[in-house]
Structures are given as structure tokens and as C-alpha cells.
Amino acid sequence: MDIESKLAKHLQAIPRSGIRDFFELVIGRDDVISLGVGEPDFVTPWSIREAAIYSLERGETSYTSNLGLLTLRNKIAEYVEDFFHVSYQGKSEVLVTVGVSEALDLALRALVNPGDEVIYHEPCYVSYSPSIVMAHGVAVPVATTKEDGFSLKPEALAAVLTEKSKVLMLNFPTNPTGAVASREDLEGIAKLCIEHDLIVLSDEIYSELRYDAQEHLSIAALPGMWERTILLHGFSKAFAMTGFRLGYACAPAQLIEAMMKIHQYGILCAPITSQAAALEALSGGRSIYQPMKEAYHQRRDFLVERLNGMGIDCHLPGGAFYVFPDISKFGLTSKAFAMGLLETEKVAAVPGDAFGASGEGFLRCCYATGMDDLKLAMDSMERYIGTL
Numbered sequence: 001m002d003i004e005s006k007l008a009k010h011l012q013a014i015p016r017s018g019i020r021d022f023f024e025l026v027i028g029r030d031d032v033i034s035l036g037v038g039e040p041d042f043v044t045p046w047s048i049r050e051a052a053i054y055s056l057e058r059g060e061t062s063y064t065s066n067l068g069l070l071t072l073r074n075k076i077a078e079y080v081e082d083f084f085h086v087s088y089q090g091k092s093e094v095l096v097t098v099g100v101s102e103a104l105d106l107a108l109r110a111l112v113n114p115g116d117e118v119i120y121h122e123p124c125y126v127s128y129s130p131s132i133v134m135a136h137g138v139a140v141p142v143a144t145t146k147e148d149g150f151s152l153k154p155e156a157l158a159a160v161l162t163e164k165s166k167v168l169m170l171n172f173p174t175n176p177t178g179a180v181a182s183r184e185d186l187e188g189i190a191k192l193c194i195e196h197d198l199i200v201l202s203d204e205i206y207s208e209l210r211y212d213a214q215e216h217l218s219i220a221a222l223p224g225m226w227e228r229t230i231l232l233h234g235f236s237k238a239f240a241m242t243g244f245r246l247g248y249a250c251a252p253a254q255l256i257e258a259m260m261k262i263h264q265y266g267i268l269c270a271p272i273t274s275q276a277a278a279l280e281a282l283s284g285g286r287s288i289y290q291p292m293k294e295a296y297h298q299r300r301d302f303l304v305e306r307l308n309g310m311g312i313d314c315h316l317p318g319g320a321f322y323v324f325p326d327i328s329k330f331g332l333t334s335k336a337f338a339m340g341l342l343e344t345e346k347v348a349a350v351p352g353d354a355f356g357a358s359g360e361g362f363l364r365c366c367y368a369t370g371m372d373d374l375k376l377a378m379d380s381m382e383r384y385i386g387t388l
Contacts, residue, residue, distance in 0.1 A: 014130045032342070033377045035349045035365040038175060038322065040240035042295075045288050048239065048277045055276035062272060066264040067256075068096025068248070069275045075282045076248050080233070083207070084218045086226065092253040095260055096270045096278075100205050100234040100247035101127060102263070104169075107201050107230045107249065108135035110258040111167055119160055120169040121152040122356035123176055123324070125203070128169055129356070138164070143358035146315050146326060150179035154188030161196050168198045170219060173206040176355045176364040177324040178300075178317020180210065183217055190222045199255075200229045205247075206320040208238035208289050211297045214318055220250075227252055230259075237321075238289040239281040244274040296321045299367040299374055306378040310385060321368045324352065328361030330388045338363060344387070345380035 043049075067073060074090035081087050088094055097103040104127070112118060114136040120128045122141045132139040140160050144150045152170070168189070172181045181189075193200055200219060207216040220229040234247030249259060263269075281288060300317065307314040307325045314325035327337050334351035341347050352362030367374060 010133060010136060014133055029346075032346045032348050033369075033373045033380070035347065035367070035369065035374075035377055038237075038366050038368065039242050040237065040292065040321075040368045041370060042240040042292050044240050044244070044277075045281075045284070047284055047288070048241065048280050051280035052244075052273050052277040055273050060272050060276060064096075064269045064272050064275060066260055066269055067094070068270055069272070069279075072096060072275050072279050072282075073248075075279055076250070079282045079285065080231070080250055084204075084216070084221060084231065086218060086220045086231065086250070088250045089253070093250060093256055095249045095256050095263065096275060097234075097247045097249060097263065098267055098270050099236065099245045100203060100232050102267065103230075103232045103234075103247045103249040103259075104128075104201060104203065105131055105135070106259040106262050107232070107251075107255075108132060108137065108167070109262050110255070111135075111199055112137040115164060116166040117162060117164040118167040118169060119157065119165060119198075121156075121171070121174075123150070123174075123352060123359035123362070124169075124356055125171060125175045126354055128171075132169075137167070140165070141356055141358070143356075144177075144179065145358075146313075146324075146362075149315060149318075150174060150177035150324070151181045151185050152189065153185060154192055157189055157192055161192065165196060165198060167201060168193060169201045169203065171203040171205075173209060173317070173319025175206065175320055176322050176350070176352070176359065177315075178320045178322045180214065180318035181217075186217060186219050187222060190219055190225050193228060194224050198228065200225065201232060202229055203232045205232070205234050205237050207233065208286075209293055209296060209321060210319045211293075211300060212318065216319075230255055235278050235281055238293070240292060241274075241277065241281065244271075244277055246270055246274040246278050296367060299369075299371060302371070302374060303365060303367050303378070306382075310378075310382045312381075312385065321366060323365050323367065324359075324362050325365065326361060327352075327363050330385065332388070334360055334363055340388075341381060341384050345384045347377045347380045347384075 077090040235241040352359030
């Protein structure tokens with residue numbers, strides 16, 4: 001049998017994740033310092049783990065509502081109003097999902113018809129373009145630049161809008177650049193979304209990890225945007241709960257209902273144990289993630305200072321836990337640079353082109369790793385560029 005001929009045609013152009021491909025090379029090696037996969041190096045705080053354990057001890061092992069535990073949805077609505085300054089009804093405007101990735105997939109499949117254009121800014125998280133293609137949409141990237149702090153500029157968005165434009169995907173703070181958007185940029189983007197009747201999918205998974213006393217601003221909080229925004233958030237990054245696989249979407253009830261129709265047939269519901277842990281995370285809130293945020297802030301400052309000090313141009317990211325230094329001056333592709341660094345100095349970082357064509361010439365270094373390893377990694381990188 002020709003298995004290849006049986007596969008769905010729209011999947012044939014979808015590449016494997018550039019991150020995962022690269023780190024297949026380092027799996028099982030204990031001699032490599034990894035600045036790669038975007039996962040907190042902190043163990044999930046004890047109070048959250050304890051809540052999961054107690055949930056199991058109480059025998060809470062059943063299905064929940066397709067939407068998620070009502071107690072959790074109400075707590076999410078309370079947290080979102082306090083942190084994002086946007087109001088939702090837990091009963092009908094919140095959907096608990098298996099990570100933000102599922103929430104994003106549900107939103108795209110609920111909105112996109114074949115041929116609809118979905119706009120997103122690059123460099124971006126590796127799943128955005130494939131997720132659009134799997135929903136039978138047309139992926140329309142908009143390049144951002146280090147000169148603009150990798151923020152999406154309204155004029156750049158305006159340049160790609162067509163009559164087929166339907167959805168705009170935003171991610172601030174951004175993976176892989178750590179970029180944040182100014183109020184001015186968000187207001188300009190919001191104006192275009194209203195004028196062109198776009199729906200916005202706003203992935204704000206790194207929103208708690210904002211530095212330099214900056215307050216996070218969600219586009220959903222701007223005038224005229226609540227009714228056209230799906231706010232995507234979760235627990236993986238700020239609360240160090242990657243393995244719990246829990247996210248959520250907040251949106252007007254009609255949008256949540258459409259997403260839930262897909263969710264109930266494909267997933268049914270998020271795991272009840274993870275939902276119990278998430279309740280504890282939200283109850284602790286800032287007191288849980290603040291110590292981790294302070295450590296990330298210190299590491300960010302260290303990496304940016306070291307990279308610039310060794311002659312590698314690196315902008316100061318306003319959020320998340322990544323730096324995105326420009327290595328184009330060395331005359332190597334980002335993949336060649338990353339492979340050379342791995343082979344000669346045993347330091348793993350992700351080539352920038354894994355995050356879209358506009359990421360070529362850059363390197364993503366994740367600072368969700370201990371300071372001792374970061375110091376060793378920077379010493380190794382300085383030795384490596386000395387050979388180029």
C-alpha cells in the first residue's frame with residue numbers, strides 16, 4: 001500500500017517543529033547545556049502539587065463539564081478581571097482546555113472557512129502557521145524587526161489586509177523574541193480590526209512575565225475589542241505547570257459555544273486533577289509566580305549584558321523568558337551557527353528560522369534555566385564566536 005497517497009493533502013506541506021527537530025539531537029545527552037525548549041526550570045510549586053494530590057485522595061477522578069469545572073471557570077473569570085481588566089461570565093464565556101495549544105486550535109477551527117486569511121506576526125511560536133493550515137485557512141505572516149522591538153506595527157498589519165482577511169493572531173509577550181506591544185501599537189491594531197471586522201486570537205500565555213515595572217495590557221481591554229477577541233491563557237509558564245496541560249479561552253458566549261462543540265467531540269474535557277491544581281494556582285496568584293518572575297528578570301539582564309558585551313547585538317525583551325540575539329554578522333545561517341555551537345561547545349539554542357523566515361539570522365536562547373548553567377553557556381558562546 002502507498003501510505004503517502006492516503007495522507008491528507010493539506011498536511012503534506014506542514015513541516016516538523018524546528019524546535020523538536022533540533023532537540024532530537026540532544027535528547028539523552030547529559031554533557032549539553034540547553035537553552036532550548038521553553039519550559040520553566042522550576043518544579044511546580046508545592047501548594048499546587050498538593051492540591052492535585054488531595055484531589056486524587058478525595059477520589060476526584062471523573063469527567064467534568066465539557067466547559068470545565070464551574071468553580072474553576074468562575075475563578076478564571078475573577079482572575080482575568082483582576083489581572084487583564086476584562087470581564088467574563090464563568091458559566092458561559094470561559095472554556096477550560098488541554099493547554100493553550102488546544103484552545104488556539106479550537107478557535108481556528110471554529111472560525112476559519114477554506115480560503116480565509118489568518119494574519120500573524122513573525123518571528124512566532126512554531127505552531128501558528130501549521131495550525132492555520134490544519135484549519136484550512138491561508139497563513140499570512142507579517143515580519144517584525146529588532147529595530148521595532150519585534151512589535152507588530154499597525155502600518156505593517158494594514159499592508160497585508162485584504163477582503164479575505166478574517167482573523168488576526170497576536171502573541172504578546174512574544175515567543176521567541178520576548179517582545180511586548182505598546183499601548184499605541186495595540187490601539188492602532190484595534191482600530192484596524194474594527195474597521196476590517198477581524199476576529200483577534202490573543203495568546204497571552206506569558207502575560208505575568210512582564211519586566212521593568214510594565215503592566216500587561218490585553219487588546220481585549222481596549223474599546224470595541226471585547227466582542228471580537230478570544231483571550232487565550234493558561235498555567236504552563238507563569239505557574240510552571242507545563243505537564244498539567246491546562247489552558248483556557250475567554251470570549252463572548254457564542255464564540256465559546258462554537259469552540260466547545262469541537263472540544264466536546266475531540267477531547268471531552270480537561271483532566272479533573274489538573275483543574276484542581278489550577279484552582280490552587282489562581283488562589284495563590286502573584287504570591288506563587290512572583291519569586292520565579294524575579295529569577296527570570298535577573299537572568300534576562302545577565303544574558304543581555306553578556307551577549308552585547310561579547311559583540312552580539314541583543315535587544316532587551318520586555319517579557320517571557322527568551323532572548324533573541326542577532327548572529328547574522330558572523331556570516332552563518334542560524335542553523336549553522338546553532339549546530340556549530342552545539343558541536344564545539346555543547347550548548348544548545350534554537351535557530352531563529354524555526355520561528356519563521358523573518359527569524360533567520362537570530363538565535364533563541366531560553367533563560368528558564370539556572371544561573372550557573374547560563375554563566376557557563378555564555379562563556380562557551382564567547383569562546384565559540386572567537387573562532388568565527
